[in-house]
Amino acid sequence: DIHIAISSPYKRAFQTIEGVSNHFNLEIQIEFELRERKLSSYPIDDFKTAITKVWEDPSFCLKGGESNRIAQQRGIACIFKILEKHKGKNIVIGTHGNIIVLIMNYFDARYDFDFWKNLQMPDIYKLSFEGNNLKAISRVLINEFL
Structure with a gap:
């Protein structure tokens, strides 16, 4: 049972949960702090090099962008x-x-750059909490919803 639906303001995140929210007759609440991390305020010529650098150095950020540390703090607070x-x-x-891998990484360092590189699009993870304590993370297969 799903009680609440929350999304980043970005269309692709909203569309990803739209089917679930419709099924449970839930209005999707927008949470700006769940937006994707901003890598830079200008176009990136070499995305692979840029994203590798921010993951290698959590405090590094490109001009106008967020470091991993800042994006993670934003995501965790949310x-x-x-x-x-x-x-x-x-x-x-x-x-x-x-942003979701940075949130997961806050609780468990196994969720790192290599893990992020292997995400599916879309991908679904169940995070189980007791209070603010993460108890488990498990991948949910998309066909479980079909």
Whole structure:
């Protein structure tokens, strides 16, 4: 059972959970802090090099962008706010690969750059919490919803 639907303001995240929210007759709440991390304020010529550098050095950021550390802090603060506001509820969240892996990495270092590079598009993970304590992470197969 899903009780709450929350999404990044970006269309692709919203569309990813739209089917689930419709199935459970839920209005999707927009949470700006779940937006994807901003890598730079200008176009990146070599995305692979840029994304590698920010993952290698958590405090590094390109001009106008967010470091991994800053993006992770933003994401974690948002998750903690959601958990506090919706205690005991099952929540579906539509967000983005980089920010969700940074959130998962906060709790467990196994969720790192290599893990991010192997994400599917879309990919679904179930994070189980007791209060603010993460108890488990498991991948949900998309065909479980079909």
